[in-house]
Amino acid sequence: MTSYKELGLVNTREMFAKAIAGGYAIPAFNFNTLEQMQAIVQAAVETKSPVIMQVSKGARNYANGTILRYMAQGAVEYAKELGCKNPQIVLHLDHGDTFELCKDCIDNGFSSVMIDGSSLPYEENIALTKKVVEYAHQFDVTVEAELGVLAGVEDEVASEVSHYTKPEEVVDFSTRSGCDSLAISIGTSHGAYKFTPEQCTRDPKTGRLVPPPLAFDILHEIEKRLPGFPIVLHGSSSVPQEEVDTINAHGGKLPDAVGIPEEQLREASKSAVCKINIDSDSRLAMTAAIRKHFDEKPGDFDPRQYLKPARENMKKMYIHKIVEVLGSNNKL
Numbered sequence: 001m002t003s004y005k006e007l008g009l010v011n012t013r014e015m016f017a018k019a020i021a022g023g024y025a026i027p028a029f030n031f032n033t034l035e036q037m038q039a040i041v042q043a044a045v046e047t048k049s050p051v052i053m054q055v056s057k058g059a060r061n062y063a064n065g066t067i068l069r070y071m072a073q074g075a076v077e078y079a080k081e082l083g084c085k086n087p088q089i090v091l092h093l094d095h096g097d098t099f100e101l102c103k104d105c106i107d108n109g110f111s112s113v114m115i116d117g118s119s120l121p122y123e124e125n126i127a128l129t130k131k132v133v134e135y136a137h138q139f140d141v142t143v144e145a146e147l148g149v150l151a152g153v154e155d156e157v158a159s160e161v162s163h164y165t166k167p168e169e170v171v172d173f174s175t176r177s178g179c180d181s182l183a184i185s186i187g188t189s190h191g192a193y194k195f196t197p198e199q200c201t202r203d204p205k206t207g208r209l210v211p212p213p214l215a216f217d218i219l220h221e222i223e224k225r226l227p228g229f230p231i232v233l234h235g236s237s238s239v240p241q242e243e244v245d246t247i248n249a250h251g252g253k254l255p256d257a258v259g260i261p262e263e264q265l266r267e268a269s270k271s272a273v274c275k276i277n278i279d280s281d282s283r284l285a286m287t288a289a290i291r292k293h294f295d296e297k298p299g300d301f302d303p304r305q306y307l308k309p310a311r312e313n314m315k316k317m318y319i320h321k322i323v324e325v326l327g328s329n330n331k332l
């Protein structure tokens with residue numbers, strides 16, 4: 001058993017309480033690689049922001065759970081080396097799908113886990129979440145649950161339609177499961193294609209797709225029923241059009257990729273939404289920089305030559321999210 005406390009990590013409890021009171025949201029950035037980790041830590045330290053570094057089941061398979069855990073411990077030490085006296089870094093399991101996976105993470109240094117029972121029938125979701133909560137709370141690990149289904153791909157569970165969270169269920173669900181935070185479905189979705197062109201309108205000036213608005217009425221109804229309770233938004237990448245354009249201009253093919261407009265995430269950050277998940281935007285920033293580099297410097301073959309601009313581009317994106325969208329800067 002390795003407690004996250006030995007690694008210098010923190011859980012989400014105090015972080016979320018402060019974020020709700022302060023009207024901002026904590027960035028939850030997925031990571032799989034060294035360069036993502038470095039960019040996340042540099043961005044968090046430079047902006048004085050708390051940060052959630054999250055690992056999916058796919059990331060564990062790709063990078064190895066043990067390595068990722070040491071990377072998170074390394075992240076804390078790296079933040080201190082960069083001059084941050086009191087880094088607030090959470091190591092979080094994203095979309096855990098079984099009790100066993102959550103337990104393994106809790107036993108191995110994670111300070112927060114998500115148990116995603118959103119594809120299960122309601123009572124089974126409660127039972128599974130409760131089982132994880134009972135185990136996690138013995139070690140002061142916080143637990144995120146999910147109610148409602150996002151459209152797109154929830155890891156291996158593909159869902160073509162989104163089922164918005166039903167506000168009338170949230171009090172019963174959170175009370176009986178004991179979860180510490182709740183991911184809800186109000187129209188966000190995973191990946192770089194969040195909406196089909198048919199679901200969008202087109203901006204007549206730019207020809208760009210304009211997605212339908214998030215269901216803020218549902219969010220506000222949930223806030224009313226669960227005052228002060230931490231709410232999480234998954235699938236919150238904005239799919240920056242300049243990154244998509246760079247990718248497409250350098251041999252990529254991402255037609256009609258579209259995300260959640262930043263002004264809507266800015267608005268959500270001021271509410272009880274205190275954790276906003278971003279993965280695809282980091283993938284796009286990395287891919288855009290690498291494609292551009294290969295196009296402009298076809299003779300380069302040392303990975304450091306193209307991973308350095310990729311890391312810089314991700315860092316710029318992380319800083320932008322923290323300062324311009326979520327408002328979690330200057331909170332340490």
Ligand code: G3H
Nearest residue numbers: 030056058059155190279
């Ligand atoms: O919600 C999904 C995250 O973007 C993680 O994606 O399962 O491909 O690592 P992944």
Ligand code: 13P
Nearest residue numbers: 191234235236237279280
């Ligand atoms: P995006 O695909 O919008 O980045 O969402 C990531 C996410 O929700 C991770 O759990």
Ligand code: ZN
Nearest residue numbers: 190234235277
């Ligand atoms: Zn997600």
